[in-house]
Amino acid sequence: MNNYFVKLSIIVASSILLGFTFNVFLLPHEVLTGGVTGIAMIFGLLTPVNSGFWIIILNIPIIVLGWMKLGKEFIINSIISVAVTSVSMLYIPIVEVTGDALLSSVWGGVLTGVGIGLIIRFYSSTGGFDVVSLILIKKWDVPLGGMIFGLNSIVVLISGFFFGWELALYTMLSIYITGIVIDRIHTRHVKLNLMVVTSKGEEVRQAFLDNLVRGVTIIDGQGAYSREDKKVLYTVITRYELEVIRGVLQEIDPDAFVSIGQSMQVMGNFRRDD
Incomplete structure (x- = not known):
């Protein structure tokens, strides 16, 4: 419960940061952010209706899609994020901090990236193209920022x-x-290459299969000095899953030898459901 409260607090704080950034750095210069939020900003600038209302209206169909593809907890967190961002934009005044549009664009981009990055990292989204991008990277496994940038080019044209x-x-x-x-x-x-040398091979194997969606290769090994039989488990994980692995090994075999290195490229079946 405490862990979820911390996660939710970060999501709420990051959403307020987004509302502040939009109203203080971007909208005063008619510089937009991307995706559905950017389209909402356009509608807000062209109509008497505040951009915060447009964010909610335009996100409804995408939230429904995300509910089906990304799960209930994710979408509930996303609804909270969208709502907090929208309310923030309603109550934070649109104030021009600097008359330099370039400076506002740079700082607006940085703070927006921090806000969205933290929101997504803690299992939420700002709705819009974030949801679409997360659905696509589950299939294609490409950098999220690049995917969002590609989709957001539509906003630039508009x-x-x-x-x-x-x-x-x-x-x-x-x-x-x-x-x-x-x-x-x-x-x-x-992606990270993970190699674990353990004397509790069966327990670690089962824990990996229970907590990851990865295949695991098991090799028979032997300690050169102790001559003790060991199991060598090899797999490729994402950086997020490393925290899961640390917890598993700390519980089952804290004395296991672990080697971790970054993988340049992964070919073949990366997920068990590929």
Whole structure:
């Protein structure tokens, strides 16, 4: 319960950060963020209706899609994030901190990336293209920031037609920086080679299969000095799953020898359901 409260607190704080960033850095210069939120910003600038309301309206069909593909907890967290961001945009005044559109674009991109990266890392999303991107990377396993940047290019084109191509280029810069920052925080696409040498091979094997969606290769080994029979378990995991592995090994065999290295590329079946 405490763990979920911490997670939810980070999601709420990050959502407030997004609302602040939109109203203080991006909207005063008509620089947009990406995806559905960017489209909501366009509607907010072109109509009397606040962008916060548009965020909720446009996210309804995508939230339904995410419920079917990504699970109930994820979507509940996402609804909370979207709601908090929307309310923040309603109550935080649109204030121009600096008259420099370029500076606002850079800082807006950085803070947006931090907010979205933390929200996604703690099993939530800001709705919109975040949900679509997360569904796609489950299939294609590509960097999330790059996927979001590609989808968000649509917003840049719309922005160019309505607000001029100079502002569209600022929007492109902001979205690009956001994608880079997201990939620094959301590191799920980073793969790690994991080798575990243990005298409790069967227990560790079962724990890996229970907690991961990875295949595991088991090799018979022997300690060169002790001559004790060992099991060598080899698999490839994501960086997020490393925390799961640490907990499993600490519980079952804290004396196991573990080697971890970053994998450049993975070919073949990475998931058990591939």
